[in-house]
Amino acid sequence: MPKPQVRPKKYNRGSPAWIVTFADLATLLLTFFILMLSFAEMDVEKYRAMANSMTMALGGTPAFSVIPSDVSGARPVSVIATEPAPPSASAQIPELIDERAEGDAPTRIPAGVIDLASALIRELETEVASGSLSVNYDQEQVIIRFAEEAAFRSGEAQIKPEMIPILERVVQVLGSCTGDVLVAGYTDDRPIASGRYRSNWDLSAARAVSVVHELVLNRDVPAARVVAAGRAETNPLVPNDSPENRARNRRVEIAIRNPECDDTMPTGSLPVEIMP
Template sequence: MADQSKARKFGAPVWLVTFADLMALLLAMFVLMLSFSDINSDSFKRNAGPMAEAFNQNQPIIIKPVNIAPKETSPKKDSERSQSSQNQDRSSSNLGYLQTVARNRLANLVKATIAAELANKLVELLIEGNKITMRFPAQSAFRSGEASLSPPIIPTMDRIADILARTEGIITVTGHTDNSPISTARFRSNWELSTSRSVSVVHRLLRHRGLAAPRVSATGRADTKPIVPNTSRENQQRNRRIEIVVELPEGAAAR
C-alpha cells in the first residue's frame, strides 16, 4: 500500500500576516495624528478632575501642621500688668476718697455757716453722690411774683458765696415754680419768673470776688421739675423754690 501522506505546513496562516501589517499601519497613523495634535492644557485640567472622580482616583489631602505649643508667657510682663491694674484701682479709689472728703467738708462748712437758717427751715441741705444742693423755699428768698432777693436772705447768700469760693466744682442755680400760671408786665410766664430768680441769685453770689464767674450758671425750669404733685397749696408751696447745686470734681478739696 503506497503511503501518500500530505506534507504538513508550518507557521502562521497567510491572512494573519496581512492583518498584522494592517495593524502596524493603523498604529503608525495614530502616532502621527497624536504628534500633530495640540492638547489644550486648560481643558485637560478641567476634565481631569471629573474623570479622576469617575475612576475613584481621590486627590491627595494636604494636612498643614498646627502649632500646639503653649504660648510662652513672661512672668515679668504678667507682674507689670498686675501692678498697673492695681495702681489704676488704687488711683481711682484715692480720687473717690478725696471727693468724699471734700464733699463732707463742704457739707460741714455749710451746716456750720447757716446753722440758724437750717434750723428755721429757711434752707434745706441735700447730699447725693458728688453733689451738694442748698434748697431755698421761694417764700424765704423772694416776694410773691417778684425776682429780686428779699433783704433778709441777702446775708445768707453772702455767707454761702464765701463758702463756695473756698472749694472747687461747678455751681448751678436753678429756679422752680408751681403750675399756677403767671402773666404780668414783667413776666409773661413761669419760665421768665424762674429764670429771673436764678439770675438774681447768681448776681448776688458773684459779688464775692473770690468766686470765679465761669464756675456759675443760672437756669429756670418753671413747673417742669416738681418735688411733689401740684395737687394742694402745700405741695405748690414746696415746688416754688430756688436751688444752688455744687458738683464736685474728682480729687476736689475744700480750702
C-alpha cells in the same frame, strides 16, 4: 347790492408810555430794600423770643438761652432756660439723701461732698433749723435749697434784703471749694399773671439770675463756674395738688457739683455713706 368794505383792525403792538416809568420805579424800590436788608443787623435774642412764642402758641415746648453781662465786668454768666425733661430721663436726675429708700446697699460719698455739706450746715445752722433753706447731698453734688417765701416775694425776682447776708455766708464757704455751681429756679404749675414776666420760665430764670449776681458780685466765686437755669414747673419735689405742695415746689436751688475743698476747711461729721 355792493358788499360793505371791512376795514382791517389796528393792533397796538407797543407798550403804554407809563409802563416804562413804573417798571423803572419798581426796580429802584427793590434795589433799595435789598440794600437796606444787607445793612440790617438781626437781634438774635428777639428772634429767639419770637420763635419761642410761636412754638408755645402752636403747642410746642420752648428752649432758649440768654447770656447777660456779668455784673462784675469780668466774664459772662450763662443763663439757660431748659425744656421739661421727658419721662425716660427721670432716672438721670440725682436723688437726694433725704429722698432715698431704705434697705439698699450703701454708696461711698466723696470727701469733697462731705466737707462742703458739713461746712454749709455748720454755717447755715440757724436757717436750716428755721426751714428757710435746706442742705442736701448725694455722691456727686451738694444742693442748697431756698424756699420761695424766704427768698422772694410772690411773683417777683428781686431777692429779699434779709436773704443777702445769708448768700454772703454761702459765698464765703464756696470760695474755699472748687466745682461747677448751677443755680436753678423753679415754680409751681399755675400760670403766672404778671405784666413783667411772660411765663413761669421768665420768672424762674430771673430769680436764678438774681441769686447768681449775688454769688459773683465780689468775685469770690468766679463767674466762669456759675450757670443760671430757669426750670419753671418742671421737676417738682412733690405733686402740685395742694397749696402746701405748691409752696414747696416754688424754690431756688444752688447745686455744687463734684466739689473739692481746701485742707484748711474743718472736716465734717456727716455720714460717709448714703443709700444709692
